[in-house]
Amino acid sequence: MKIYFPSPQKQHGVVFVTALIFLVVLTLLGVTAMQTATLEERMAGNLRDRNLALQAAEMALRYAEQHIRDNDPATTVPSSIDGVTSFDDVCTAGFCYYGAGAAAPSTPAWITYCTPDCSLSYTAGTTFNTNGISYIAPALPANILAAPTYLIEGILKTPPGDSVRYYYRITVRAQGAHPGTVVLLQEIFRP
Numbered sequence: 001m002k003i004y005f006p007s008p009q010k011q012h013g014v015v016f017v018t019a020l021i022f023l024v025v026l027t028l029l030g031v032t033a034m035q036t037a038t039l040e041e042r043m044a045g046n047l048r049d050r051n052l053a054l055q056a057a058e059m060a061l062r063y064a065e066q067h068i069r070d071n072d073p074a075t076t077v078p079s080s081i082d083g084v085t086s087f088d089d090v091c092t093a094g095f096c097y098y099g100a101g102a103a104a105p106s107t108p109a110w111i112t113y114c115t116p117d118c119s120l121s122y123t124a125g126t127t128f129n130t131n132g133i134s135y136i137a138p139a140l141p142a143n144i145l146a147a148p149t150y151l152i153e154g155i156l157k158t159p160p161g162d163s164v165r166y167y168y169r170i171t172v173r174a175q176g177a178h179p180g181t182v183v184l185l186q187e188i189f190r191p
Helices: 014-069 109-113
Strands: 127-130 133-136 149-157 165-175 182-189
Touching: 014 127, 014 149, 014 165, 014 182, 109 149, 109 165
Parallel strands: none
Antiparallel strands: 127 133, 149 165, 165 182
């Protein structure tokens, strides 16, 4: 009995080329997945930073409201607010008032007086007393670089048949952990 062994044939390398194509496709998928993950990580970090700045701005807005409400003459820091006394049209010390019936300037005060920071600053631990109730400003999170700043614009209104009413436009500027992350909040407040 004779045993025949097939003679070796030349291989054409089709399997090798196919494997290389699959390897290239898998590499491209891996690189794309890494780029997507990196982008999503950056987006999440930026969102977190913006949220930190927004929370700091909200905190400063409540602080400014307490600053306006403070009616205890014993608390002198920050200075008390009584109507529009010590307010002027050049926003000295962060208090702006343009006069009765006068229009606000064409360039908003927050652009003029809050670049890079507004005149008044949030200070943790400050005590405000309003009608016998104390408010102590809480500490900011450790990862906020700068204390939020704010500006108060006085608005005097005299409705028909009513007494004088004071309103205040509060503009707050806060930044997140990165100096480029800035949030501006504004509200009209009537104590």
